[in-house]
Amino acid sequence: MSLQSLALIENWPVPTAAAAVVRADGTVLGSHGPAGRRFPLASVTKPLAAYAVLVAYEEGAIELDEPAGPPGSTVRHLLAHTSGLAFDEHRVTAPPGERRLYSNAGFEQLGDHVAKATEIPFAEYLRQAVLEPLGMAATTLDGGGSPAKDGVSTVEDLARFAAEVQAPRLLDPRTVAEAMTVQYPGTKGVLPGYGHQNPNDWGLGFEIRDGKAPHWTGASSSPRTFGHFGQSGTFLWVDPDAGVACVALADRAFGAWAVEVWPRFTDAVLAEVRG
Template identity: 30%
Template sequence: MPLIMDAKGNKMARLTPYESGAPARPLLSADLKRKIWHRVTLALLLIVPMPMASVFSYKEASDSLQFPEDNLFPDVGLEVKPPARTDRAISYEPPRVRLTQGHREARIQRSRAALRAEQELLGYVKSAVSDHIVPSAAVEIYLEQQPAVKIYQGLDAHRSQPIASLTKSFTAVALMTLVEDGLVDLDAPISRYGVHVSRSEFGQITVRDLLLHTSGISYGSTLPSYAPGIRHQYSNGNYAHLATIIEHASRMSFPEYLENAIFEPLGMRDSSASEGIKGSSGISSSIHDLGRFGRMLLNGGSLEGAHILRPESIQEMMQPPAFTPVTDHMQYYAHGFRVEAHHGRVKTFFHSGLWNGTFSEICVYPEDRSVVIQLANPVSYHSEALGGYRYRVTVLSARYVDLLARNSLAPTAMQPVTARFRPAEEARP
């Protein structure tokens, strides 16, 4: 049976609708509830300023996250559109937190809609595990840098596991730290940094080409098949070469540089990088550590006094390839992240990782000031059910943070909702 606990592990109310299949007996009449709700809402409107920024709606989440059926996890390939160079930049700014003194002093009440969304998310993760879609799973949601929801089933906050292609986002951030230090030039040929894979008939590959997957190197290869800079093709070889560039510029091994530049400053004690597979995958981490990395990105490159990147570098990482047509609604692979932009502003950026026995994802919603992190242990990544699980959790999480952000219900003054589900065999008498 699902248990709700506070951050200290104390038992709280049970998820009654999901335990018994029947709604809990109401303590108040519907009429009295309506009167209380109207008065509370009026009071909040009078004392709490409502944010005016647009938010990522549930419908937008549903529309934007529908990937083709043959590409449920968009780690391989991205639709290439006709080249059309542009100098128009995509705007990204770290969210500006606007909390009044009333937020900090009073316990903030969630809206009824947010409570329903919260319960639906908790219930879905529980059912996905009990139905063996995923043997174990964990989901964390942060709003305004504060934890809002933590769900653990078979995975705890500090259990480390491989994160597969999500490693690429760490590689991109590590490279950008060297760019800030003047040790790497994104538009320089990769031969300057000890990587020699270019073919004379295709021209020089730049560091930026590797980051954007526009080098001409096909998936499963480390050599170019066509001229760089003309189209996108996702390839692990690009990020394997970036790991070599990081080692050349930093004069450290790839795992050592990640430890010094990212893991240690952010307090990511559960994280490590492999000496074998480097750049494209090979990092192991926990949902706790991924949460710290995601919150750093949301905050413009810093977290709790640790400065990893400048906001300008995060802005640079959001820019599309030069050939990407500029439209009101854009989806593209940028510098280490997949990005969705509406009317020139970043709505969300994310990366996922999927391999046998592991699924990971960090999804950042700048305008909703939120981060959603997922970990799971699928038996096989060739599973439509797993694709449906990832999509469903993403949409439910997006709806939940939308409701919290829309109503300015930042969880600053309340404990996060924490659900720990016991395995079925332990629940039997």
Template identity: 30%
Template sequence: MDLLPTTRRVLDHRLARTQTEGRAPSVAAGLVRDGALVWSRGRGSVDGAAPTTDTQYRIGSITKTFVAVLVLRLRDAGRLDLLDPLETHLPGTAADDRTVLQLLSHTAGVASETPPPWWERTDGAVRPAVTDLLGADPAEQLTGRRFHYSNPGFALLGAMVARLHDRPFGEVLQSEVLDPLGLRRTTLMPVAPHALGWAVHPWADLLLPEPTHDAGLMAPAGQLWSTVGDLSRFASFLLVGDDRVLPLTTLEEMREPVVPAGADGSGYGLGLQTRGGPYGLVGHGGSMPGFLAGLDVSAEAGLAVVAFANATSGPDLGALVEDLVDAVATAEPREPEPWAPLPDADPELLALTGPWYWGAAPFAVRLQADRHLELVTLGSRGRESRFRPAADGRWTGLDAYYRGETLTVVRDAGGDVTHLDLGSFVLTRQPYGPAEVVPGGVDPAGWRGGGR
């Protein structure tokens, strides 16, 4: 469904403000709703004309999200475990003992940048080996306990991906992600038409060209170039998944923050920044000399926004992305999915619905589509979760406290349900009853009046 003309006008105006107030030679942005690019706009000049959805910009650290997708593909294929030390797959670096999970989530405690020279403005040939990415000192920063952003950490992950595939990083990315998703204008080096990167003088309306080097082994930290068209397709993939690359369940895992969120609700998952806010934005920002970029998705609103500028600093693309999402979500809120009854009734599942008790605390089980069960509290507070059926007749928690936990229906010798076992917690049909299934037993005198 296309956007209303009034909504499009708001988006156009907000982009124009970013280009003018941010003093950017050009900006470009696109908005995806339910998988379709429904709005895009370019402002300023690239090669004498406004940028289009096919104009390449350098996307900087959004590259890290592509790297994370490659790592999770290896995990899903059984080639590695996220708790593996890096040395298991890429030995000989100063981060040998740091885990893949720690590097993906920036909790490995390694340095933010490489040893000199400044990698973003230096040809990658000055660092020909992975041992050059961190030097001898990994810069200990409370490993596993604190978020500490690391560019060389993702360069090491890119080198690990290349080693496990026995191919250069760029070739792996092309065959494993870019080709399946149809991202034909996402490349390691610019391909025309592309924007040039500029620095804008802070006190005069003058420009200085920025260098465009091949970062070599540091490429996985921020090398990629892309377009509004391509990055919008990638954003759609991050929202709903694609079994040729990663299923939705793995992408949902990537969105979960690994370290506690900050006071502003922001955190970091597996190659994705979690920004919080009213729409639960998740994505990544990017910056390289001459370029800024942003990508955020909201599963709640069914929206994704990508934005680019060819300026080293100035435009606030993070604010732009948030404002574009808010403008559409406010003016044209997403309709909920229509309710429909189950296609048929399973008597055994239906018999599980209704009130249950954890001790004396009241809960209820609801039956949803696809044989999913939902545990909801009937009290003032309690642990709620959804459960999907497993092949062995049990259910697996999908969210909240019981995510990954097992729900088992326990029956007596005659096949009648006696209780539910939820990670060893027992839920019964009556408060603390029947007594014979309650761990620790129940006082034989039962419920009584008075306070003694």
């Protein structure tokens, strides 16, 4: 099966784009564009980092509800963007659990916390815990960079990760189910690029679509859809009701172009998959 809808990326106003759709068993239903080209992921780094944090949890190196980040915050707060840390500053702007403050700083503190607990630099821990076991040889967190935004990867590699999230082998499926469950329900916040959302639902490192509007996924995406997008023009979503995941990477910064074309693209992919 080759999805004709993936060819829509040729109409995106970007120099280069690549996309793929994958099922839980790893079957790639279609791929378009340079699937082996490495793109900066920006915030699509976060789901990879979160997965490594969850491996550390299952290995017993950390607990989800142990203190981490600012006073009163836990690993769970950091993963769910409710620690109270500012967006890009290690500065507290709200009490933990009160508001959904999307925070790169929070993921950087997560990386530091795991590195201290495991005595392994986070970039290396990510490689050993997630990238290497999944065969993601082209994916790196360069120069010991930020677990929030400094990943580099390919569509081929992220398709492997998207298959793993749908049918976990590295983690207990119950842990992954928890990561895709809304944490601190009813919490308001800003979805970067899309404004205030009430509620602004999030799991453990993964954004949950639910009833958000506007949104970067499609009008036909199920409320259970989860994933992440990045400011470098990248996204990864998993729609459990459709039984597929989609990865798209581009080399143009997120902006009005993405707000316009991404939902139409997703709706076309889902329509073709569902037949």
